[in-house]
Amino acid sequence: MKNQPNSITPTPSKIFVIMIIIAIILLAINMRSPIIGFGAVAHLVQADLDLSTKTIGMIGAIPMIAFATSSFIAPKISQKIGLETTLFIASVLLALGIFGRVWQLHFVGLLMGTVLLSLAISLGNVLVPAVIKKYFPNKISLVTGMYSLTLSVMAGVSAGIAMTLVSFKNWQFALGSWGMVSILASFAWLFIVLNTQKNQQNFVKITETIAKNQNKISVWQMPMAWFISIFMGVQSLLYYTLASFLPSLLIDKGLSEQQAGNVGMYFQLMAFPSIVLLTKWVGRGGSLRLMAVLASVVNLLGVVGFGFLSNQLAWLWSVSAGFGCGIIFTLCLMLFTIKANNSEQTAELSGMAQSVGYSIAIFGPLLTGWLKDMSGGWMLPMMLLSVLMAINCGFAWLATQNKSLS
Template sequence: MSTSPNLQSDIPSQSQPDAPANLKLPSSRFIFWLVLCAMVLLASNMRAPIVALGSIAPVVQGALDISETQIGWLGAVPMLTFALGAFISPTIGKRFGLENTLITMIALLTAGMVIRSVIPTWIGFLSGTLLLTLAIGFANTLAAPVIKQRTPNHIPLITGLFSLTMTVSAGIVAGVVLPLSEQFGWQWALGGWSILGLFALIIWVLLRLRLGSSNHQPIKPLAAGEKAPSHISMWRTPFAWQIAVFMGLQSLLFYTVASFLPSIWLSKGLSAVSAGQMASVFQFMAPVAILSLTWLVNRGRPIQALAIFAASLNVLGVLGLT
């Protein structure tokens, strides 16, 4: 991963289809920093709201007077809405534009964080959780195309910072949300993070106003004698299904552990603060894994072997919790 991007490169013209002909396009340096800030703020909202609930689930359960089954559903909601968001977001993104769709989703995400804090009932908390996790499901799918279209020469750098921000923000929230709830109340501890959503919304609106929307991409005409590329159906490709199942299972495992790890440690006798700290350790191990994986891949290690090794570590980790 490059740490000193070439900021003099120009973004392809098709990523700015809405720009008027007489308007000077922003410089590549400005585009780089604007997209970077937008992605970092978006990433800071994409795991923290989910992880925060896991760290104070017993507090929320007691405050809302709900059953263990109901608190369990709150932990299961993200996987369902992520799947729905991933399925429908490409079509909506193409129809209304990536930036337009993401701005709407950030607004819904922020609204969801506020709703589940200001309406302290089971229905209010469930509604807010459904709203914010569906928005995160959209963002999971649409963030990468924005990076690719807006900063094609800095994809590894911005993608890496995007992933790192998600992990670091989740780790910080997991460790501090319980002390904050004891100091200010659980509603402020969960809803206060919506300020990051407001900052993200402002930056994304600025990005949309300055760069336009990346929908209505022009189609490159075929040269004389050139054949149209054949389209491969992912639905009929076994390898695509294998990847989908593998990624789906690892996402299911991650969000299950992220949601319930503090509760598991509480049941084993740890204090609430120690359980939250364990959740932070879980989140902070992700950058270590990412850097190690990058090093191993660059040294030519086979991807299949690394995937099997990672899955084996998951099995050992789960067994260690029993």
């Protein structure tokens, strides 16, 4: 199905385009930071609120559950009130959630704030690719790479500076300070909403008409959408499993706490070079299939190395797994925009992929922990991860077929 000619699309002003990029970056800063930052200070939260480890674990699981259960709703909301308005609301809710969970030393505030910010992040997860498709159809790889890079790097920064921020005052300050960024994001998206409503009413009406003509078939009925969703989901399962258990696995295999921490850091830091490489590769017309399969293979290599090969090369297994995860996550964001026919279909595909993907990802830490406790070792969980990574090599091939959704 062909896209409509570009002649019907008014060219946004330079200031408007720059503000969209700024708004995307400001939103991206807080798409992972409140979640990763909480993990860094969870022991302080647990002590101050007198919570059990199980309760802290429940708080930590809320974002993934929210992503899995609410992502399919985001496209429906955006179709009713518009992409830009929905992301403005998401930015406001994100700020309220960040501030709400630290407003008082109370479990209810922590719980409700976490739920609120998780729902807001879920909206952003789904709709940012649609915004990129709408305003940057010729620079998808560049803008998506910028968004993914900001998201990944700031997640690492939030973990790295958490205790420094705590030293200034307390853990509430460390978590709440990120809310200022969401306030700035709210103003940026408000500017975009006002300009869209004032100057681009015809553009919005035209794109809505195109969407009605093109999106007669739900993406949930398209095999390609399922390939992309499962491809993303298995990668997410690996990422969250390693984020949860990699230090414990390495320590059990004989590394010191410091060594295990360093290896885990390599895994996170690989997001930067992998995203930069992918952005340049796609921007120069490189094969999506080649990069997807390569990333899946190095994911498999990393898992096999962690589970069954020498600890002396743990840094290599970490680099391999981190490179694969960074490539696949960003590549999936690009596939949302490249394979879809318009911004509305992009939002629908993004919502489906993230709903299915995070539903799959939830089982990674759960099954790994259960198999570890049941067997008393890491052999079974690492065998399961190895099989899943091998299967994902096939989905890498299927998700990058040279055709659009419909």
